[in-house]
Structure formats: structure tokens, C-alpha cells
Amino acid sequence: MECEARDVIIMGTGPAGYTAAIYMGRANLKPLVIEGYQPGGQLMITTEIENFPGFPEGIRGPELMARMRQQAAKFDAEFVNGSVTEVDLSRNPFCISLEDGRELFTRSLIVATGANAKWLGIESEDRYRGKGVSACATCDGFFFRDSQVFVVGGGDTAMEEALYLTKFASHVTLVHRREEFRSSKIMSLRVSKNPKISMMLNEVVDEILGDGIKVTGIRLKNVKSGELSEHPCDGVFMAIGHAPNAALFQGQLDLDDYGYIKTKKSSTETTVQGVFACGDVQDYTYRQAVTAVGTGCMAAVDAERFLESIR
């Protein structure tokens, strides 16, 4: 047990957490950064990132994250393996419990725990994950050259994934459980104009079919008639949204209807003084590396000011 309270603990090592660590480190506050189950965050599973400013030729996700980590380490950020399993924010210093049983204490806490893609939760989806089932067209689209793929979902993410996949696949079928898509007009228009994309509405995934090694098809169920239909395909992409990693804070911080941590307008302050949230865990709208970096910086500045105020 580490009894001495730290100035700041940062939960998460995605773009938001690393940025907060760089700023806190440069402010000489010796941040302790807890890496979580995915050191480097979501960008570790991406290939090329073409929209992060400063890299006109693009940069691979893992390389960008390695550079951010290096920059944080240069300013004396200390990294700890493992995840936080429990927090007690009822009094300051806050108590942070790690999965190995250690308890850490801190005067300020920066939550940068990100978000994850949602899955349908059916067994065949799990069995064929990485063998034709994916939640990331950017990462896996390349493997579906001249293939038939299905995209499941009805929002902008599903549209984006479907459009992106047309660069590789011979045909993309969008499956949605409702009569109408909830995507923006512009995205729906782009999709409807693309000759490589067709749509199947009022259908849900009943089963992902395979030969034990890879996906060979998909079985759909019509929500109106209950009729089952089987379709051959090589890949199924889930695009049904994201879930923020904020369950840990239930009952301690205010969360919105989708489970994202609520922050005050133009600030990273949460409903507990001294606790700040940044990146995808508080951002339902933008969910980009560059916005995570921006709010990571804001959280560090907010935490620094908070620490000043209690000295």
C-alpha cells in the first residue's frame, strides 16, 4: 500500500492520458499514469492515421502512441501496468485501487479511460472475431479485397465503415434493424449513391456462419416476419456504436444517458472537485485522437489550477 498522496494520477494511456501526462510532467507534478488493459489506447489497433496534424505523410497508430509515451516519459511521467478496479472519490485524497490489490492516493485524478466498440453479444460473433468478424474497417478492411462483406448498424459510423470498405470489397451490404437509418442526410446520400453498397432493412443478425476457421456467411432474421435468410460473405463488420469505460464511476460521478462522464461546459471538471475527465470517455460527439489530445491538455491545466487552489 502506498500511503503518500500523489499530486496527480492519470488513468489511461490513449492520446488524452499521454497528453495530460506530458503537461503534468512539464509542470513538475510527477504524474503517475496507469496504463490500463490497452497501453496506447485505441490507436494501437489502427494502421495509418492521416488526419493527425503534423504528419502530412500519415503515421501508423502504434508509432504515434510510442512517440507520445516517449514524450511523457521525458518529463518524468511514471507508468504503472494494470487497470484501476475501484475508486473512492468520497474524500480527498482519492483512493485508487489497482487490480493487483495496491491502493494509491491522489489529490487530483485525471480520467482518460476512453471508449470501446460495442458488439452484438452473440456466441458466433465471438468465435469468429479476427477470423472475419471485426469492429474496425480502418484496421481490417485491407484483408477483404474483392470480398463480400456485411456492415451492421444504422448510424454515421455504419455509413462511414460501409463507404470505407468499398475501397477493398467487391460488395458491401448494410444491415439495419429498423426501417430507416439514423445517420446524417449527407452520409445516407453518399451510401445510397454508391453502386457497391446495398441495404437490408428490418433485419437483425441471427448468427454468423463459418467453417470453424473463418466466416462464410451470415444468417439474418426479419424483425417483421421473423423469416430467416442466409447470405454468403467473407466478413462482418459491427458498427453499432461505442461504450465509454466509465462504469467504475457509476454512483460517484455524474454520467449521461449513454454512460459518458459529464463535464462542465468548456472545462474538464466533473461533478467531484479535483476529478477531471478527458478524451472519449467524456466525448460522445467527436471521438477523435486530436480532440482527445485537446481535452487531455485541458484536463492537465484544470488539474494544475485545482492543485494550486488547495495548496
Ligand SMILES: Cc1cc2nc3c(=O)[nH]c(=O)nc-3n(C[C@H](O)[C@H](O)[C@H](O)COP(=O)(O)OP(=O)(O)OC[C@H]3O[C@@H](n4cnc5c(N)ncnc54)[C@H](O)[C@@H]3O)c2cc1C
Ligand atoms: C480503429 C480505429 C481507428 C481510428 N482512427 C482514427 C483516426 O484516423 N484519427 C483520429 O483522430 N481518431 C481515430 N480513432 C479514434 C481515436 O482512436 C480515439 O478518439 C482516441 O484514441 C481516444 O483517445 P482516449 O485517450 O480518450 O482513449 P483511448 O485511446 O480509448 O485510451 C483509453 C485508455 O484508457 C485505459 N483504460 C481503460 N480502462 C482503464 C482502467 N479501468 N484503468 C486504467 N486505465 C484504463 C486503456 O488501457 C487505454 O490506455 C480511431 C479509433 C479506432 C478504434
